[in-house]
Amino acid sequence: MPNSNNRRTVLWALWLLIVLPGFYLIIHYFPPPEIDPWNLFAFILFFVLMCLMPMNINGASTFLVQWVTVAVFLKYGIVVELFISQLTMLVVLFRSRTDEPQSLRIPFNSIMFFLISCLAGMAFILAGGEIGSVNLVHIIVFGLIFQIVSVVANQVIFYIYDQITGTPNKFFSIDAIWDFALTLCVFPYAIALYITEAYIGSAALVLLGIPFFIMTAVMKMYNSSEQVNIDLKKAGEIGHQLAARLSSDEVLDQFVLQVADMFKSDYAYVIDYRGGELIMLRMFENNEFIKLDIPAVRYNKGIAGNVIVTNTPVVYEKKSQWNEIVTGYIPVDAESIMCTPVARNNKIEGVLVLASKKKYAYVSHQLQILDILSTYFAVSLEKAGYVQKAIAKSERCGLTKLYNYRYLDEALEKCMNKVKSGELEKLSLVMMDIDHFKSINDTYGHQSGNDILIELARLLEAEVGEEGTVARYGGEEFVVLFPNYGKDLSMLFAESLRKKIEKHPFRIKTDLGADRSIQDVHITLSIGVSTAPDDSDEPNALIRNADRALYIGAKQAGRNKVAAYVK
Structure with a gap:
């Protein structure tokens, strides 16, 4: 029944067919004994208080009402136990927090509690149990039958429901183990409550209830503090990771x-x-x-x-x-x-x-x-x-704000490893040097030379864009690293850049003359190109090859030229 509306309709239909006529039949065939109203009220109040004070066990809220349920059944029989179980179910449902709608939870849990009470009560009666007995052996033996059948019936009903709704679940889950363990733990309390109440009346609820409520409150505070400690430890670990x-x-x-x-x-x-x-x-x-x-x-x-x-x-x-x-x-x-x-x-x-x-x-x-x-x-x-x-x-040059040699060295190492691993097919390095830069400094002053370096850096960034990495290699030398650029493509870029720089006017303020005027200066670049893995597969060798191409193929050939490394 994957559809919640269909499930709701079926559950309420089953509730009308099972619970209402079932209550009538139980009252007719197993009428309760004479009841003291105040004594019954005391039990009901005790049940409500138990439901309002759940214990956290195995990460889930657990309502330890079984020991009172057994005592009520042994004293009043199945009718009163059915009534109080249904009341307990309603209190628990409205007390617990879940995203499942109450229109689904109420009929299912009402049917489940009704069937559990009926099955456990019938097992008690068929086994020969007697309501109101004060024989200790009789109480322990038949009371244990009632309690065990209750737990088993609960697990069976849940398992069948999960199978029908398509929810994967094991019959002997960790929750089932906890239920059985709790049954054995609280059963002595149930017997003690029943016998004590039989001899001293409702005062037994106070004598046994107060220590139990105190224990429940202490356990609840302990579990809360433990969860806070666990969360604080996790928070500390996350803080270290951050x-x-x-x-x-x-x-x-x-x-x-x-x-x-x-x-x-x-x-x-x-x-x-x-x-x-x-x-x-x-x-x-x-x-x-x-x-x-x-x-x-x-x-x-x-x-x-x-x-x-x-x-x-x-x-x-x-x-x-x-x-x-x-x-x-x-x-x-x-x-x-x-x-x-x-x-x-x-x-x-x-x-x-x-x-x-x-x-x-x-x-x-x-x-x-x-x-x-x-x-x-x-x-x-x-x-x-x-x-x-x-x-x-x-990682940046303080003057031009381009990457410096330190960053270039690391980037070149990483890119060359990618070439060796096959992640990159090609890697080209373009090295350029400003021609006659010393004479520019001597003629116009070092600050004017710095202005040219800064403007050239911005031009290089604009030309390269996201295609490569621009770095200042040192002095008036600059380097561009092009991943997946072959030698031919790198040569085309270098030649285009050379022509653009040759025609570009660099506006400077002269520092050395008496008249500090603004004027345009033109510069030229000598450029060398080397490519991996064609020319080399080592980072330092790629730089040396580009440098060799720059000085032998461009500088010595007359400057303002582009040259590729030749083996």
Whole structure:
């Protein structure tokens, strides 16, 4: 029954056919004994309190009502136990949080609890059990039969339902093992409650209930603190991983991946707060990054805008809580949302938004963990920015802002390895030198020479574009590295560049004359070209070959020429 509407119809139809007539038959054939109303009320109140204080076992909320159920059955029989079980079921359903609609959960659980009560009660009666007995051996033996049949029936019904709905599940799962273990643990309490209540009345509920409630509260606090500690440990590990990233993009990607995984989120968004606008930096949906196509919005719009304005993180448990807020980027199938500001030096820099398709996917303590992670993220992003600036400064020529020899050496090494591995078919290096540059410095001054170097650098960047890497090799020498450029194509580029530079007027301010005038100066380039793997398959050899072509083939041949290396 994959369709929820069909499943709902079938479940309610079965409920009408099974539960209503079943209650009538049970009351008719197994009427309850005389009941003290106040005593029954005490049991019902006890049940409700038990349902309001679940224990977290194996990562799931567990309602330990079995020991009271057994005591109620042994005292009042199947009718009262059926009634209280149904009441307990309703309290548990409305107490627990799940994204499955109540219109499906109520009929299924009502049928399941009814069948479990009937099967366990019939097993007790058929085995010879007697309601209201005070014989200890009788109580233990037949009470255990009732309890074991209850657990087995519960597992069987769940297994059959999962098979019908197509949900993969094993009969002896970890949950089944926990159920059996809990049965053995709480059964002595059930016997103790039944016998004590038989002799002293409702006071037994207080005597045995208070220690149990205290234990439950302590266990709940312990489990909560343990989960917080686990999350804090994960947050620390993520912080260390972020700190190891050296670029802003790496920090962003790592942060989004780790946070989405930690909080089991279907959607994750990192939004930058800049210039009064919210700008999307990363979109992570269904375990993959999405191409950014979200326009910027005003800083006070949507869920992220509310967080910016109030500087307060928020958790929405279901869509009805945030559906009226204009979002602009939250998918329609999202339910739970957790959103926190990202601040640095007490200034909000952005917003992190997490969303899940499930209701009640996030809990309050996770906001604190997310706030810690956001701090790690902001610090790591700032650090990565400093690292990138330092790297860029160490890799760039201070005068021309082109890459320097250090960067060129590393880039050439990487490209040559790609040639050797077959990732690149060709690699060309074009080396150029300004002709008679010393005389330009002597005539116009070194600052004028620097102006020419700077303008030439901009011209080279414009000519090369994204096709290659431009670097200042030293002095008045420049190098262009062309991946997948053969010698012929590189020679065409070099000749075109030579002609363009020859005709280009470089405007300088003369420094050496009495009159510091503005004038145009023309320069020429001598250029050498070498290609791998034709000329060499070693980085240093490729540079030497281009340098040799420049000086022997171009400089010595009269300058203002292009020459290729010849073996």
